[in-house]
Amino acid sequence: MQNKNKAYLLALNAYGNQDLCPDCRINKHIPDNILPSQAAADCIKNSLENAGLQFSDIDFLISASSTPDFNNPGLSQSVLGKFEGVNIGAMEIRQSAAGFHYALELAANFVESGIYNSVLIVCTEFLARAFYSMKETHKIDAELKNAFDICADGVASCIVCNSQSLPGVRESTARFLIKERKIISNQDGAETFGTSVPSSSQFPRRITREDVINNLHLARIDKKNFVQKSKNSLINLIAEIPVSGCKHLILTAPLKDYLAEAGLSLVLNSSQGVIETSNDYAYRGSASQLIAVSDLLKESQFTAGDLLHTISLGAGINMGAARLEFIA
Amino acid sequence: MTYLKSVSGYLPDNIVSNQYLSQFMDTSDEWIQARSGIKERRWLRKGNQVFRGMTNHEMVFNAAKEAINKAQLSLSDIDLIFYATITPDNEMPGSGVYLKKLLGMDQSVPVYEIRNQCSGFLYALQAARAFIENQRSANVLVVGAEIQSSGLDLSTSGRNTAVLFADGAGVAVLSGQSEDAHKLLALKLHSDGTFADKLGIKYPGYCRREIIRPADFDSASGEIYPYMDGKFVFKMASIKMPEIINEILSENNYKLEQLKLVIPHQANLRIIQMISASFGDKVKVFSNIQHYGNTTAASIPLALTEAEEQGMMQKGDLICLVSFGAGFSWGAALILW
Numbered sequence: 173m174q175n176k177n178k179a180y181l182l183a184l185n186a187y188g189n190q191d192l193c194p195d196c197r198i199n200k201h202i203p204d205n206i207l208p209s210q211a212a213a214d215c216i217k218n219s220l221e222n223a224g225l226q227f228s229d230i231d232f233l234i235s236a237s238s239t240p241d242f243n244n245p246g247l248s249q250s251v252l253g254k255f256e257g258v259n260i261g262a263m264e265i266r267q268s269a270a271g272f273h274y275a276l277e278l279a280a281n282f283v284e285s286g287i288y289n290s291v292l293i294v295c296t297e298f299l300a301r302a303f304y305s306m307k308e309t310h311k312i313d314a315e316l317k318n319a320f321d322i323c324a325d326g327v328a329s330c331i332v333c334n335s336q337s338l339p340g341v342r343e344s345t346a347r348f349l350i351k352e353r354k355i356i357s358n359q360d361g362a363e364t365f366g367t368s369v370p371s372s373s374q375f376p377r378r379i380t381r382e383d384v385i386n387n388l389h390l391a392r393i394d395k396k397n398f399v400q401k402s403k404n405s406l407i408n409l410i411a412e413i414p415v416s417g418c419k420h421l422i423l424t425a426p427l428k429d430y431l432a433e434a435g436l437s438l439v440l441n442s443s444q445g446v447i448e449t450s451n452d453y454a455y456r457g458s459a460s461q462l463i464a465v466s467d468l469l470k471e472s473q474f475t476a477g478d479l480l481h482t483i484s485l486g487a488g489i490n491m492g493a494a495r496l497e498f499i500a
Numbered sequence: 501m502t503y504l505k506s507v508s509g510y511l512p513d514n515i516v517s518n519q520y521l522s523q524f525m526d527t528s529d530e531w532i533q534a535r536s537g538i539k540e541r542r543w544l545r546k547g548n549q550v551f552r553g554m555t556n557h558e559m560v561f562n563a564a565k566e567a568i569n570k571a572q573l574s575l576s577d578i579d580l581i582f583y584a585t586i587t588p589d590n591e592m593p594g595s596g597v598y599l600k601k602l603l604g605m606d607q608s609v610p611v612y613e614i615r616n617q618c619s620g621f622l623y624a625l626q627a628a629r630a631f632i633e634n635q636r637s638a639n640v641l642v643v644g645a646e647i648q649s650s651g652l653d654l655s656t657s658g659r660n661t662a663v664l665f666a667d668g669a670g671v672a673v674l675s676g677q678s679e680d681a682h683k684l685l686a687l688k689l690h691s692d693g694t695f696a697d698k699l700g701i702k703y704p705g706y707c708r709r710e711i712i713r714p715a716d717f718d719s720a721s722g723e724i725y726p727y728m729d730g731k732f733v734f735k736m737a738s739i740k741m742p743e744i745i746n747e748i749l750s751e752n753n754y755k756l757e758q759l760k761l762v763i764p765h766q767a768n769l770r771i772i773q774m775i776s777a778s779f780g781d782k783v784k785v786f787s788n789i790q791h792y793g794n795t796t797a798a799s800i801p802l803a804l805t806e807a808e809e810q811g812m813m814q815k816g817d818l819i820c821l822v823s824f825g826a827g828f829s830w831g832a833a834l835i836l837w
Binding site for chain 2: 204207208232233238239240241242243244245246248249250251252253254255256258259260261262263264265266267268274277278281282284285286287298301302355356357358359360362365366367368369370371372373374375376377378379380381384389391405408486487488489490
């Protein structure tokens with residue numbers, strides 16, 4: 173029996189302060205003096221202001237990020253700390269590039285079940301920052317270079333709520349109905365993309381100076397095996413969340429030209445073509461999806477009733493897909 | 501409605517006494533017990549011996565199998581996992597997918613990696629509850645697990661935290677089915693990020709160009725080890741934990757006298773005693789920190805497992821789980837046993 177509440181996505185904002193990253197299609201790096209938590213807070217502030225909302229309208233926060241300010245506590249609390257007097261629950265999830273879909277699924281369940289009325293999602297990835305230290309060290313292998321070549325920084329946020337119009341929300345705020353969604357974790361690809369250290373089972377030190385010199389703390393992608401292990405799962409995901417009828421399709425994978433590499437170019441055929449965010453935007457992890465949607469909104473690429481299909485693949489291999497209907 | 505079908509735990513065999521720690525740092529059994537109530541703890545680590553040991557997900561594997569059996573379910577009945585830890589097998593992709601591999605689970609089962617420190621288990625419970633009450637999942641594995649020992653500075657400069665933290669794993673099965681299960685009545689969560697710098701670990705971190713530097717390994721600065729403003733954390737925990745217990749009781753129309761047992765996150769025996777004192781010692785408050793130390797996200801499910809084994813809960817009892825930890829983040833859950 174389906175719960176009666178529906179879940180809507182609105183108040184989308186990407187990049188944060190436009191001064192941070194005026195054209196993220198070209199600029200890969202958010203400036204060094206900006207903390208991930210500050211960029212996320214600025215993005216949220218703009219999300220709320222643009223929509224005519226305040227933090228008191230939000231019941232819960234979900235932060236999806238692989239790149240917190242500090243090892244712990246993570247970004248969810250650091251971000252909340254930038255807003256005085258806000259004491260809502262703040263959850264931190266680590267799902268790599270699938271972070272947006274995992275956050276969306278969780279937020280939609282909170283809202284549809286009635287546990288919360290409105291959930292703020294923020295996706296923050298400072299992926300390029302990690303690779304700065306490579307200049308100082310050596311041991312750059314092909315798998316490390318695969319990651320280095322495409323990684324960039326990005327931040328985006330949105331609100332998931334149980335109404336297309338939260339009290340006070342501006343009429344002009346773009347909103348989508350979350351129609352279908354699914355997340356999976358294909359553990360067979362666990363070793364194809366990720367970091368080695370810090371590792372809690374390495375004794376007596378989770379990370380050593382030698383590990384850093386050997387760049388074991390940086391992400392590596394085994395391109396060939398990532399593609400091979402993920403493509404059947406992707407086909408199954410699309411079978412459950414079909415592409416047909418969707419005006420736009422946005423795919424995020426930690427590789428350029430993933431569809432061509434996987435031989436799946438013809439499988440995903442939307443009437444407007446497919447946006448592979450790692451091609452157009454560089455790989456910005458969980459922030460990639462909303463950055464692309466934000467651009468489509470700015471270019472007035474949606475009319476009421478249009479369907480948007482979104483797919484992401486990240487380390488794990490965690491994967492997600494969702495179909496959203498543009499309302500207004 | 502969401503039901504707790506079962507809970508189970510795993511603790512390493514290696515018992516580390518306070519006397520053992522005094523080999524590495526300037527401390528004593530009396531000093532540690534006076535400040536924390538801890539007599540001993542379980543570690544996978546063996547002093548400063550270099551080795552690759554049991555993993556976080558291997559600890560969980562043991563507890564998960566038992567929890568699924570106790571719930572009278574099979575592995576294929578589990579359709580979702582929430583894995584709360586701040587000490588994963590690696591930073592990316594974490595521990596959950598490796599647990600799935602070891603258990604031999606279907607690829608389609610999603611696993612969430614939750615990083616909410618000592619409140620991780622309660623945050624994971626709330627997330628599981630959302631899926632179950634929305635009927636998107638039938639049976640959910642909720643994991644709290646930590647290997648803290650590999651991240652501790654065993655020298656005198658690290659003793660404030662090294663004597664506290666420990667290893668362990670706890671797993672609960674949550675379900676929408678009520679048979680032979682306990683009702684999860686309510687759950688409340690809070691955060692206050694203005695105190696994020698009072699307890700945590702700094703690096704690797706993305707606040708600067710190099711996420712980790714050689715100088716970070718210098719034990720004098722200890723940037724890769726846990727740090728804590730002990731007095732402030734103690735003060736806030738002593739205020740917030742009783743406060744949220746009162747909050748969740750009153751919002752759900754229960755009185756303090758109806759509460760049979762409080763199972764708090766096991767951070768410090770003095771905090772646990774403060775919780776009891778704040779209720780005039782009228783409520784029983786469980787503790788096992790004396791033997792297991794602070795196992796962070798594993799602490800509450802381990803305590804719940806032990807309380808159940810000791811027969812501390814009878815059918816119909818109202819119990820409250822309560823946490824407080826780095827962030828700060830805190831939470832409480834009411835269960836009708």
